[in-house]
Amino acid sequence: MKDCAEVESVIKELREALARAGIVLPSLGxxxxxxxxxxxxxxxxxxxxNTDTARxxxxxxGER
Numbered sequence: 285m286k287d288c289a290e291v292e293s294v295i296k297e298l299r300e301a302l303a304r305a306g307i308v309l310p311s312l313g314x315x316x317x318x319x320x321x322x323x324x325x326x327x328x329x330x331x332x333x334n335t336d337t338a339r340x341x342x343x344x345x346g347e348r
Contacts, residue, residue: 295312298328313329314329315328
């Protein structure tokens with residue numbers, strides 16, 4: 285069985301890191317299809333965002 289607490293922890297960590305960069309991805313969460321799959325690891329669903337958020341994300345990644 286997959287560890288839901290671990291997946292939720294990673295999602296929380298990512299949400300907090302994005303927030304520090306001024307980025308909010310409202311649909312960030314656990315991909316339920318991958319979580320239900322028997323042999324594949326669960327995936328984090330980043331979701332959709334508007335162009336302003338995409339630009340801020342690209343800028344934040346480019347600053348590294």
